[in-house]
Amino acid sequence: MRTRLGCLIFLLLLGPAVHAEEWPALPEQNGAVEIPAQEWPxxxxxxxxxxxxxxxxxxxxxxxxxxxxxxxxxxxxxxxxxxxxxxxxxxxxxxxxxxxxxxxxxxxxxxxxxxxxxxxxxxxxxxxxxxxxxxxxxxxxxxxxxxxxxxxxxxxxxxxxxxxxxxxxxxxxxxxxxxxxxxxxxxxxxxxxxxxxxxxxxxxxxxxxxxxxxxxxxxxxxxxxxxxxxxxxxxxxxxxxxxxxxxxxxxxxxxxxxxxxxxxxxxxxxxxxxxxxxxxxxxxxxxxxxxxxxxxxxxxxxxxxxxxxxxxxxxxxEHIRRLMDFERRDVSPYPTTIRYRTSNGAFEIDYSAGYPVGRVVPNEPLPEYPNHQDLSFVLDSIGAKHAIKFPGDWFDRCDHIVRHFQRVAGPLPSLLRRVPLDVKVLEEVKVGTLTRRKLSFQSDPTDRVTAYLFLPSAGKSVAKRPAVLCLQQTTNVGKDEPAGIRGDPNLKYALDLAERGYVTLAPDYPSFGEHAYDFDPKHGYVSGTMKAIWDNIRAVDLLETLPEVDAERIGCIGHSLGGHNAIFTAVFERRLKAIVSSCGFSSMQKDDVPSWTGPRYMPLIASEFKNDPKLLPFDFHELVAALAPRPFFASAATKDNDFDVTGVKDVLDAARPIYALYGKADDLVGHYPEAGHSFPDDSRRRAYEFLDRALRQ
Incomplete structure (x- = not known):
C-alpha cells in the first residue's frame, strides 16, 4: 500500500498540465520576458x-x-x-x-x-x-x-x-x-x-x-x-x-x-x-x-x-553543430521521448512539442508467465505473446524476470541506500607472494561486512588486474573457507585465483563467519538473499575503488550457497562480467523447494507461495538467461543430492537460445563431473580457465 500511495503522490506532484501557450517574441535588446511553464500540481x-x-x-x-x-x-x-x-x-x-x-x-x-x-x-x-x-x-x-x-x-x-x-x-x-x-x-x-x-x-x-x-x-x-x-x-x-x-x-x-x-x-x-x-x-x-x-x-x-x-x-x-533535443520531433529515427526508470515506474521527458514536457508513468502491470522454462516469447501488458527474435525483444522479458524475482526475494534496495564504504583494515599478512587483508566495509547505514582481500605481488607490472568476487558455501567458518584458512580445501578459490594473478574478495554471508546478523525485516530487507545480494553489490563497489583493479574485468564465483548467490547478484549487477556457479542451482521444479525458505534465504517462498514450485513467479532458466550475454560456467556434479543435475541441464538448454541471440552461445558452459555435492579439482581448473578467457583476453 505504501508503494502504491507513494507512486500516486509522485504522479500528483509531477503529472503535467500544459495550458494555452503564449510565447513572447525575442526582445530587440537586453530585457526580461515571461514564458509559459508546466503546471506545478x-x-x-x-x-x-x-x-x-x-x-x-x-x-x-x-x-x-x-x-x-x-x-x-x-x-x-x-x-x-x-x-x-x-x-x-x-x-x-x-x-x-x-x-x-x-x-x-x-x-x-x-x-x-x-x-x-x-x-x-x-x-x-x-x-x-x-x-x-x-x-x-x-x-x-x-x-x-x-x-x-x-x-x-x-x-x-x-x-x-x-x-x-x-x-x-x-x-x-x-x-x-x-x-x-x-x-x-x-x-x-x-x-x-x-x-x-x-x-x-x-x-x-x-x-x-x-x-x-x-x-x-x-x-x-x-x-x-x-x-x-x-x-x-x-x-x-x-x-x-x-x-x-x-x-x-x-x-x-x-x-x-x-x-x-x-x-x-x-x-x-x-x-x-x-x-x-x-x-x-x-x-x-x-x-x-x-x-x-x-x-x-x-x-x-x-x-x-x-x-x-x-x-x-x-x-x-564543443562548437560542432549537433542535434538538440528540441529537434527530436524533426529527425527520424530519434524518439521524441526520453525515459528514466524508477522503482515504481518511470519519468519521461516528451519533446514532441519542441519544448520539453515532463510526465511520470507507473509500472505497467507485471504479466504472469505460466511456464518459466519457455523463454521464446514475451508478454505485453494485456498478456499477448510476442516472439523473441532479437536482443531488443529480450529486454522486456528480462525486466519481467527481475521484477518477478523481487516478488520472492524482496525489492533490491535503492541506489540511494549506498553509504560511504568506510573500509577498515583489521589485519594484513603475507601468504607467499600474496598480501591478504582482513577488512570490513559499511554495506548500508546500519551494517558492516567482514571480508578477506587478496592482492597479488605487483612485481614489475603496473597494469591493473582482473578481480573476482568469491562467495562462500553454507558454512559457519564463512569467508575463511574460500580464503583457504579453514574448511574444505577444495573450496579455497579466493586463494587459488589470487595465486593466478587475480585480485579476490571473499565476504562473509550474513550470519556466517564474523558477520553477525539477525535477519529482522526492520533492517530493510525482505529476505536474507536480498541482504546478501546488496552486500555483494557493495563488495563490487569496493573492488572498483582499488587502484590494482581493472573495473571492466570483474567476475564472480561461488559454490552451493555461493553458487546461486553468484547468479542472483549478477542478475542485478551488470558490472560482473563473468559468472561461475558450482552446485548452486537446478530447476525449481526438480528441487527441494522448502529448503529455500529459512530466514537466511527467501521466507516468502513458504509464506506467500506455499512451497509450491508451480506458484513461484521465477525459475533458474530465466535467471541464467538474464545473465546473457555475459559468460556463465556451471559445474553440476552428477551425484549432487542437493541440486539435481538434470534440472541444471534443463536450465542451460532453455537459456542457450537467448545467448545465441547475442551470438554468444559458446559462452554458456556446463561441466558435469562424476562427483557428489563438491567442486572437484578438474572442475575448478576448468572454471579458472574459463575466467581467464573471459577476464584476461
Missing part, C-alpha cells in the same frame, strides 16, 4: 516564468554565426542572476546569448519559507530548458544564424543542481556544463534536514499521507549520479563535457556527494572533469574558499571553462 493553474535575456553588445542584432546560447542559473533562494556567473560578462567575453531564469520556487519566499517541498531540479530544469527552447526557436523562426554547437549552462549551488538536471533531461543539447558547488542528490540529510548534516532543508516528509511525502521515485529522479540513469545518457551518446567545481570542505552541498557523482559518471563513460578545490588552490581572487562559496563565480567559469567555452576556435569539438 502543488499550486494548480497556469504558471509563467521570468527570463532575463543578455545579448552580446546588448542587442539581438549582434547575434551571429559564432554566437552561442548559455544558461546561467541562480542559487537556492535567489532570483534572476544571483549566485551565478554574471550574464553580462558571459555575453561579452564568450559571445553568447546568456539567459537567467526565474525557475520554479525562485526567491526566499517559495524556496526557503514556503510550505511546499523544494523541487530540487525537476520542474526547475524544465523551466530552464523551456527558456532555452524559446531562444533557440525564436532565433530560427527569424532566420538568425547562430552557433548551434555552442550551447552551455552554468549555475551556483541550486543553480548548479538545475544545470546538471538540464543535461540529464536534455542529454543531446549541451556542449558543456559548468556546475559550481551544486547539489548532486536529494539525500535524506537534505530532504529531512537531519541534524549534523547540511543546513539545507528541502522540507520533505516521511509520512506517506503528507502532501510533502518523499517517495523513493522522487529521490531516484533527483539523484544526478544515479547509475541507472547515467547508463541512459551513455546509451543516448551524450557528448556533454561536465565540469564540476566543488570545495573539499563544502558541507552545504556535501563534498562526498560530488565525489560519488563523479565516480558514477566516469563509470558510465561520460566526459566529466572534477575540479575539487583544496587550500593550495586558493589565490584570494578567483578562488577564496574551499567551502560552499568558492570565490568569484564569474571568473571561475571563465578560467576553468576557457578551453571549452571560448568562441575563438569554431572547429573545436
Amino acid at each position: 502543488l499550486r494548480p493553474g497556469p504558471r509563467r516564468v521570468r527570463v532575463l535575456v543578455h545579448y552580446p553588445g546588448e542587442k539581438l542584432a549582434n547575434v551571429g554565426e559564432r554566437t552561442g546560447l548559455m544558461l546561467t542559473l541562480h542559487n537556492w533562494g535567489g532570483t534572476d542572476c544571483v549566485g551565478t556567473a554574471s550574464p553580462t560578462v558571459l555575453a561579452e567575453k564568450l559571445n553568447v546569448v546568456a539567459l537567467c531564469v526565474n525557475y520554479l520556487q525562485s526567491g526566499p519566499k517559495d524556496s526557503i519559507e514556503g510550505p511546499e517541498p523544494y523541487d530540487f531540479g525537476y520542474l526547475q530544469s524544465l523551466d530552464a530548458l523551456r527558456a532555452l527552447w524559446w531562444l533557440d526557436h525564436g532565433l530560427k523562426s527569424r532566420e538568425i544564424k547562430f552557433a548551434g554547437g555552442r550551447v552551455f549552462a552554468t549555475g551556483g549551488s541550486g543553480g548548479g543542481n538545475v544545470a546538471l538536471m538540464c543535461n540529464k533531461l536534455a542529454p543531446l543539447t549541451f556542449a558543456c556544463i559548468i556546475d559550481l558547488c551544486g547539489m548532486k542528490k536529494l539525500s535524506d540529510d537534505i530532504a529531512f534536514n537531519l541534524p549534523g548534516g547540511s543546513d539545507l532543508n528541502a522540507r520533505y516528509s516521511r509520512d506517506p499521507n503528507s502532501p510533502n511525502y518523499l517517495s523513493l521515485d522522487r529521490q531516484e529522479l533527483c539523484f544526478v549520479g544515479n547509475p541507472d540513469h547515467l547508463a541512459i545518457l551513455e546509451l543516448k551518446a551524450s557528448q556533454t563535457r561536465i565540469v564540476t567545481v566543488h570545495g573539499v570542505d563544502d558541507t552545504t552541498c556535501p563534498y562526498p556527494d560530488a565525489v560519488e557523482m563523479v565516480h558514477w559518471m566516469r563509470r558510465a563513460g561520460l566526459d566529466v572533469e572534477p575540479r575539487f578545490i583544496t587550500k593550495d588552490q586558493l589565490d584570494g581572487k578567483v578562488f577564496t574558499s574551499t567551502g560552499h562559496a568558492l570565490g568569484n563565480r564569474t571568473e571561475i567559469v571563465l578560467q576553468l571553462g576557457a578551453k571549452y567555452l571560448s568562441p575563438s576556435d569554431p572547429d573545436r569539438r
Whole structure:
C-alpha cells in the first residue's frame, strides 16, 4: 500500500498540465520576458516564468554565426542572476546569448519559507530548458544564424543542481556544463534536514499521507549520479563535457556527494572533469574558499571553462553543430521521448512539442508467465505473446524476470541506500607472494561486512588486474573457507585465483563467519538473499575503488550457497562480467523447494507461495538467461543430492537460445563431473580457465 500511495503522490506532484501557450517574441535588446511553464500540481493553474535575456553588445542584432546560447542559473533562494556567473560578462567575453531564469520556487519566499517541498531540479530544469527552447526557436523562426554547437549552462549551488538536471533531461543539447558547488542528490540529510548534516532543508516528509511525502521515485529522479540513469545518457551518446567545481570542505552541498557523482559518471563513460578545490588552490581572487562559496563565480567559469567555452576556435569539438533535443520531433529515427526508470515506474521527458514536457508513468502491470522454462516469447501488458527474435525483444522479458524475482526475494534496495564504504583494515599478512587483508566495509547505514582481500605481488607490472568476487558455501567458518584458512580445501578459490594473478574478495554471508546478523525485516530487507545480494553489490563497489583493479574485468564465483548467490547478484549487477556457479542451482521444479525458505534465504517462498514450485513467479532458466550475454560456467556434479543435475541441464538448454541471440552461445558452459555435492579439482581448473578467457583476453 505504501508503494502504491507513494507512486500516486509522485504522479500528483509531477503529472503535467500544459495550458494555452503564449510565447513572447525575442526582445530587440537586453530585457526580461515571461514564458509559459508546466503546471506545478502543488499550486494548480497556469504558471509563467521570468527570463532575463543578455545579448552580446546588448542587442539581438549582434547575434551571429559564432554566437552561442548559455544558461546561467541562480542559487537556492535567489532570483534572476544571483549566485551565478554574471550574464553580462558571459555575453561579452564568450559571445553568447546568456539567459537567467526565474525557475520554479525562485526567491526566499517559495524556496526557503514556503510550505511546499523544494523541487530540487525537476520542474526547475524544465523551466530552464523551456527558456532555452524559446531562444533557440525564436532565433530560427527569424532566420538568425547562430552557433548551434555552442550551447552551455552554468549555475551556483541550486543553480548548479538545475544545470546538471538540464543535461540529464536534455542529454543531446549541451556542449558543456559548468556546475559550481551544486547539489548532486536529494539525500535524506537534505530532504529531512537531519541534524549534523547540511543546513539545507528541502522540507520533505516521511509520512506517506503528507502532501510533502518523499517517495523513493522522487529521490531516484533527483539523484544526478544515479547509475541507472547515467547508463541512459551513455546509451543516448551524450557528448556533454561536465565540469564540476566543488570545495573539499563544502558541507552545504556535501563534498562526498560530488565525489560519488563523479565516480558514477566516469563509470558510465561520460566526459566529466572534477575540479575539487583544496587550500593550495586558493589565490584570494578567483578562488577564496574551499567551502560552499568558492570565490568569484564569474571568473571561475571563465578560467576553468576557457578551453571549452571560448568562441575563438569554431572547429573545436564543443562548437560542432549537433542535434538538440528540441529537434527530436524533426529527425527520424530519434524518439521524441526520453525515459528514466524508477522503482515504481518511470519519468519521461516528451519533446514532441519542441519544448520539453515532463510526465511520470507507473509500472505497467507485471504479466504472469505460466511456464518459466519457455523463454521464446514475451508478454505485453494485456498478456499477448510476442516472439523473441532479437536482443531488443529480450529486454522486456528480462525486466519481467527481475521484477518477478523481487516478488520472492524482496525489492533490491535503492541506489540511494549506498553509504560511504568506510573500509577498515583489521589485519594484513603475507601468504607467499600474496598480501591478504582482513577488512570490513559499511554495506548500508546500519551494517558492516567482514571480508578477506587478496592482492597479488605487483612485481614489475603496473597494469591493473582482473578481480573476482568469491562467495562462500553454507558454512559457519564463512569467508575463511574460500580464503583457504579453514574448511574444505577444495573450496579455497579466493586463494587459488589470487595465486593466478587475480585480485579476490571473499565476504562473509550474513550470519556466517564474523558477520553477525539477525535477519529482522526492520533492517530493510525482505529476505536474507536480498541482504546478501546488496552486500555483494557493495563488495563490487569496493573492488572498483582499488587502484590494482581493472573495473571492466570483474567476475564472480561461488559454490552451493555461493553458487546461486553468484547468479542472483549478477542478475542485478551488470558490472560482473563473468559468472561461475558450482552446485548452486537446478530447476525449481526438480528441487527441494522448502529448503529455500529459512530466514537466511527467501521466507516468502513458504509464506506467500506455499512451497509450491508451480506458484513461484521465477525459475533458474530465466535467471541464467538474464545473465546473457555475459559468460556463465556451471559445474553440476552428477551425484549432487542437493541440486539435481538434470534440472541444471534443463536450465542451460532453455537459456542457450537467448545467448545465441547475442551470438554468444559458446559462452554458456556446463561441466558435469562424476562427483557428489563438491567442486572437484578438474572442475575448478576448468572454471579458472574459463575466467581467464573471459577476464584476461
